[in-house]
Amino acid sequence: MKNIILAVVVGLGISNANAEIITNSKGDRVELKENGTWTLIPWSDEDFVNDGSKFTIQVPDGNKKNIDVEVSPDISLLDNGRRIKKKDFEFQVKMTSLSAQYKLKNPYSYVPKGVSVKQRGNNVSITIGSTGKNSYGADVPSYLTKEFYLEQNGRLKDTSMND
Structure with a gap:
């Protein structure tokens, strides 16, 4: 009886398998179908960072808890x-957050508070506002800004000199 149920579940799983979506080297999203064909998936406005449209992302604090x-x-x-694609932006925010965290005397006290992104042409700057505890246990605000260049393939290249 268990073998029959297992066979039915596996059979349904194989027949309902979804196509895989990947990103190629040019930054395009490609849907790979079961029959070996593929199609390009167009980007929507929701996939990009848009002027004046605030949104929320999760950034790990010093204790690896997402804030x-x-x-x-x-x-x-x-x-x-x-x-700027949100996915690439989010990755760079997390990397910048790690830099900010390890510049503190006590990296475990790091708490991100806000992120601002400023883009002029293909030049992008990301600023993270955060707090960390000093040696007396008081919260001290800090800001870290990193500069990036938006390459032809849509990736953000770090051009900062402050590492």
């Missing part, structure tokens, strides 16, 4: 600017 942090974008593409 909801509001992002305040100030975007101006000018004439030749490319749009």
